[in-house]
Every structure is written in C-alpha cells, then in structure tokens.
Amino acid sequence: MNTNGCLQISDEDVRNLSPLLLGANQRQTVHCPAIVAVGGLESDEFRRQSGEYAKILQSALAGGVQLIEVEGKDHFDIIESLRFPETPLMESLKVLCWQE
Numbered sequence: 001m002n003t004n005g006c007l008q009i010s011d012e013d014v015r016n017l018s019p020l021l022l023g024a025n026q027r028q029t030v031h032c033p034a035i036v037a038v039g040g041l042e043s044d045e046f047r048r049q050s051g052e053y054a055k056i057l058q059s060a061l062a063g064g065v066q067l068i069e070v071e072g073k074d075h076f077d078i079i080e081s082l083r084f085p086e087t088p089l090m091e092s093l094k095v096l097c098w099q100e
Contacts, residue, residue, distance in 0.1 A: 019053050020053055020056065032061060033061065033064050033066070033096050034057055034064075034065045034066070035068060035093060035096060036053055036066070037068045037078060037081075037089050038050035038068070038078075039069070039072075039074040039075055039077075039078045040069050040070060040072060040073060041073060041074040042075065047069065050067065054066075068088060070089050
C-alpha cells in the first residue's frame with residue numbers, strides 16, 4: 001500500500017525509516033546526549049510525535065535527551081533560533097557542546 005502519494009513511500013519504507021520505530025528496529029545504546037526541538041506552533045500531533053521520539057532516544061542514548069519546545073516557531077523556521085545566543089534552544093545546544 002502507498003502511504004504517501006507524493007513521495008511514493010510504501011508501508012514497508014515507513015516502518016524501516018520512521019524515527020518513531022527506531023528503538024524497535026535497532027536496540028543499541030549510544031553514548032551521547034541529544035536535543036529534540038519542536039516548534040510551539042506545530043500541531044498537537046507533531047508535538048506528540050516529537051515527545052515520543054525523545055522517549056525512544058532516552059532509552060537508547062546513555063547521554064540523555066532534552067526535549068525543547070521553541071515558542072513561536074514551526075519546523076520551517078525553528079532553525080532560526082540558532083542565530084541568537086540567548087534563545088533557549090541555543091543555550092541548550094551550548095550546554096550540550098561543552099559537556100565533558
């Protein structure tokens with residue numbers, strides 16, 4: 001069955017490529033921290049999936065995972081938050097980069 005007409009992604013492709021199924025497909029521990037950032041302007045479902053992804057990573061990453069909701073942003077412009085050192089996303093990234 002075709003899950004996405006525009007991208008021509010099959011159900012099998014979705015199962016193999018979905019970040020939400022990463023934990024089920026690949027059970028290994030990675031020793032690094034991560035940040036999952038989601039825009040505050042995203043839909044409830046998009047934010048829910050980001051939270052689920054953070055939980056999956058938490059079980060696979062020994063370094064820990066931080067979930068950050070960036071107010072006033074969506075997945076198109078959330079990257080702009082990295083232009084300003086005082087934003088919560090950039091502050092979290094600086095902390096992540098300087099961890100020992």
